[in-house]
Amino acid sequence: MKVLKKAKPTWPLEIYNVFETVNIQQVAFVPDAGHTTLIKACQANPKMQTISLTTEEEGVAMLAGAWLGGMRGALLMQSSGVGNCINMLGTIRECRFPLLCLVTMRGTWGEFNPWQLPMGQSTARVLEDVGVVVEAVNEPSNVAETVFACAQMAFQTNRAVAVLIGQRVVGFKDWSK
Amino acid sequence: MAKSKKSTLDRREVVKTILAQRQDALLVTGLGSSCYDAGTVDHPNTFYLWGGMGGAAMIGLGLALAQPKRRVLVITGDGEMLMGLGSLATIAVAKASNLTILVIDNELYSETGMQPTHTSQGVDLAGIAAASGFKHAKTLHSLSEVKDSMTTIYKTPGPVFLDIKVNANRYPLSIRLRDGTHIKNRFRESVLGAKAFD
Numbered sequence: 040m041k042v043l044k045k046a047k048p049t050w051p052l053e054i055y056n057v058f059e060t061v062n063i064q065q066v067a068f069v070p071d072a073g074h075t076t077l078i079k080a081c082q083a084n085p086k087m088q089t090i091s092l093t094t095e096e097e098g099v100a101m102l103a104g105a106w107l108g109g110m111r112g113a114l115l116m117q118s119s120g121v122g123n124c125i126n127m128l129g130t131i132r133e134c135r136f137p138l139l140c141l142v143t144m145r146g147t148w149g150e151f152n153p154w155q156l157p158m159g160q161s162t163a164r165v166l167e168d169v170g171v172v173v174e175a176v177n178e179p180s181n182v183a184e185t186v187f188a189c190a191q192m193a194f195q196t197n198r199a200v201a202v203l204i205g206q207r208v209v210g211f212k213d214w215s216k
Numbered sequence: 217m218a219k220s221k222k223s224t225l226d227r228r229e230v231v232k233t234i235l236a237q238r239q240d241a242l243l244v245t246g247l248g249s250s251c252y253d254a255g256t257v258d259h260p261n262t263f264y265l266w267g268g269m270g271g272a273a274m275i276g277l278g279l280a281l282a283q284p285k286r287r288v289l290v291i292t293g294d295g296e297m298l299m300g301l302g303s304l305a306t307i308a309v310a311k312a313s314n315l316t317i318l319v320i321d322n323e324l325y326s327e328t329g330m331q332p333t334h335t336s337q338g339v340d341l342a343g344i345a346a347a348s349g350f351k352h353a354k355t356l357h358s359l360s361e362v363k364d365s366m367t368t369i370y371k372t373p374g375p376v377f378l379d380i381k382v383n384a385n386r387y388p389l390s391i392r393l394r395d396g397t398h399i400k401n402r403f404r405e406s407v408l409g410a411k412a413f414d
């Protein structure tokens with residue numbers, strides 16, 4: 040079976056366009072392969088501050104600070120990074136900080152690495168438990184509009200919102216070869 | 217890693233001395249004693265953390281990047297800073313020139329029962345900040361050193377990191393303001409005006 044991934048997906052740059060539309064000016068990330076194109080595009084824009092983190096919870100705190108100073112940001116991570124954020128997400132909830140997180144999923148559909156399963160299978164539940172609104176997207180053509188809708192929810196209602204970008208979108212490695 | 221000799225500096229005196237010069241600077245506190253120290257001289261431009269241990273410095277970074285024309289101070293404890301050590305690397309790489317991190321280092325987790333932190337065993341926070349690439353990083357031991365550091369704290373292009381060794385004095389809770397949403401909204405309204413609620 041072929042790797043179920045289009046050669047050059049368009050959704051990462053569509054997310055970038057949404058970032059420009061909704062005025063995202065701080066982009067914090069711990070890299071995930073699924074976010075490579077988006078990170079590059081953000082780094083190429085001098086008006087976006089792209090900040091590489093040592094752990095994802097740094098980004099949660101940083102974007103709270105951004106909002107205190109009147110700036111909007113987005114946090115990019117892999118699903119395993121969600122586990123690094125929980126206590127800091129409690130602070131987001133207590134203060135009603137807006138937070139837009141884009142999470143590329145591992146440990147779900149088509150995963151080959153068993154170590155990804157424990158966190159990947161509980162990502163949505165754990166986020167919901169700590170008060171984050173969760174929207175999963177599994178169809179590439181729906182990614183951009185979902186990010187746009189979630190940005191509106193986050194910044195207009197002062198809530199943390201996470202878009203879970205599924206492995207049907209990101210693609211998976213074929214382990215049978 | 218030499219153990220440091222005990223400091224005689226009083227934390228409240230340090231914080232009062234520094235904040236007397238704050239003018240339009242913005243302040244983020246760490247949880248616990250640092251929050252209460254800053255609370256003795258309350259100001260709407262102070263964001264008090266009552267939780268989120270390990271996050272104070274990174275809140276400071278996001279704020280400093282969003283408000284590049286203003287000085288941003290973070291005042292936090294040694295225990296809180298140790299929980300977010302990686303953020304020193306992140307902040308140094310981000311080159312936030314208007315950010316100053318001040319650690320009130322009593323070498324203790326005083327809030328939770330006076331257990332010693334790693335700084336009591338010689339772990340050198342200013343050394344870690346310097347090695348990470350902070351423009352200016354130093355350990356201070358006396359009030360005269362603190363008083364001589366006002367330009368460094370408020371003006372010198374940073375990021376600046378000062379580890380201020382203090383004694384083990386504990387003080388009661390000062391400020392009672394603790395609703396997170398209120399602290400956030402008050403801060404934003406003070407800094408952004410009506411735009412805070414756009």
Ligand SMILES: Cc1ncc(C[n+]2csc(CCOP(=O)(O)OP(=O)(O)O)c2C)c(N)n1
Pocket residue numbers: 126246247248249250267269292293294295296297320322324325326327328333
């Ligand atoms: C994640 C997390 N772990 C532990 C605690 C418990 N706790 C609250 S304050 C504190 C000690 C803080 O020590 P430090 O920053 O040095 O403050 P100070 O000595 O000035 O009180 C700890 C461990 C907590 N609130 N959150």
Ligand SMILES: [Mg+2]
Pocket residue numbers: 293294295320321322323324325326333
């Ligand atoms: Mg301490």
